[in-house]
């Protein structure tokens with residue numbers, strides 16, 4: 008079943024249980040007036056839905072769903088398992104998770120559960136089943152969200168013994184485990200499964216990696232348990248998701264999204280203002296989880312309450328951010344939240360309605376967006392983001408590097424973004440996908456710090472280049488195997504044949520060092536690799552280090568190699584912004600990918616409609632008016648005007664343009 012977007016949804020998280028029912032009609036009137044088409048409800052309502060082991064109360068929720076539906080507003084239901092109620096915790100105190108220091112977490116926040124607790128599983132089964140029985144075929148419930156932002160890691164004894172069982176299933180014999188983890192080092196050899204600890208702080212790299220896999224599998228099982236209850240009870244077309252947290256690194260998101268119908272995520276800026284070159288990557292990451300459009304399940308209406316400085320976004324900024332999300336593949340934008348509860352930990356969080364029940368100033372901005380979504384909805388139905396460019400993301404590589412940074416400032420995601428940003432600044436759409444996904448259809452694949460290699464990855468990358476693809480490998484590539492053990496070869500392992508080189512040595516840099524190339528003259532910071540060219544005729548160095556530590560002086564820093572019908576760039580330097588942009592521009596040209604030049608802060612993205620027509624989103628991320636020259640006569644969707652030549656964009660302004668002057672949405 009494919010869950011194609013037929014509508015661009017707009018809404019908010021709504022907690023009717025915080026207010027008396029008399030208030031609901033006014034809330035719903037205001038939602039309708041703001042153009043809302045959907046609310047998400049119930050993801051923290053467990054104690055209201057079930058006040059004791061056999062006391063269910065779903066009537067209020069049904070009334071809320073019905074009243075919303077009467078005004079044309081659909082519902083996404085959250086399963087409330089992120090907030091196990093006090094009566095349940097009292098009955099099963101060891102349902103509470105244990106933290107790293109061995110302390111049980113306290114009741115009264117959320118996600119306080121041990122994800123592997125059998126009592127928690129059966130209580131979750133009970134509430135999810137009861138909810139699904141009641142609302143699974145409700146025509147107004149269009150989707151379900153399981154739990155809320157998984158994030159807890161439990162260190163209890165039960166988790167430890169399940170971890171040991173997980174290891175036994177995976178390695179079968181202790182000899183194999185000892186071998187893969189090199190446990191003769193520091194006398195770590197295990198002679199019984201029960202001896203294996205849960206890692207606290209730095210530990211054996213193999214053990215640390217498996218613990219991350221175990222956490223991912225634990226959440227997957229918990230989620231599957233809920234999915235198995237939901238699926239048979241939902242009417243066809245109703246999807247199930249979970250709201251992830253962008254680049255959060257607690258588990259492998261590809262493991263968790265595998266079983267879901269669509270991915271969604273929660274985007275908050277926190278302190279400061281949005282940076283579109285960074286947030287674009289987080290949206291593209293979410294789109295890559297299922298390789299299809301996603302929902303922005305929560306976003307910031309003005310300010311948050313949890314940052315060191317909870318400044319409000321500027322007027323117009325959130326409106327632009329919503330369109331930016333849509334331009335990157337969001338099919339829905341929901342604000343968190345409609346109205347703040349009178350009590351509880353989030354009293355100061357931004358919302359659309361204030362504590363007095365009146366719309367905040369931000370409501371008007373949301374209302375504008377609601378009106379625009381209505382106009383654009385038909386145009387965007389079924390449309391998707393298409394691109395020839397993929398970036399490969401790998402949680403194992405990220406974790407491994409994060410635990411052994413070698414330079415404290417080296418961060419996998421920051422280095423990843425050093426490649427994403429110049430692509431995005433050139434207005435090139437990018438898919439961010441798992442390093443294990445097939446690469447068919449791409450012309451350019453960028454694999455930042457693909458530290459962990461296995462045969463499948465090597466074979467896919469070889470095939471891709473052999474058939475004419477352009478591959479970019481970067482520093483820290485090809486160092487380790489799937490067990491987080493060093494490969495018995497120099498970097499980039501078996502990709503050396505592809506890259507036509509090997510890394511003779513890597514250096515964490517105290518200070519930036521010069522890198523001089525055919526295309527740029529800049530510097531490398533944090534890291535530098537000394538490249539040894541293996542294929543004299545076909546590997547060409549295109550940049551070398553300048554005079555620095557002696558070891559790197561005049562050594563190759565960036566090289567390009569022809570392989571099969573394709574080409575491979577190996578980039579051993581961590582280049583400064585300008586050099587990186589110049590190099591990426593060169594790579595785009597080599598790969599035959601066209602970019603669009605825009606003034607700084609102006610973003611252009613495209614979504615392709617079912618009839619093949621491209622819709623262009625032109626987004627002004629600056630606080631100044633900007634002009635952008637538009638080459639074809641085309642309709643600007645929101646105003647209905649035909650535009651050609653110069654398009655003026657107000658501060659934080661948005662224009663959505665079709666290529667055809669005679670266009671209509673049908």
Ligand code: GAL
Nearest residue numbers: 155156273275305311343356
């Ligand atoms: C999210 C969470 C919401 C709300 C929001 C506040 O992480 O899912 O329930 O707490 O943060 O910013």
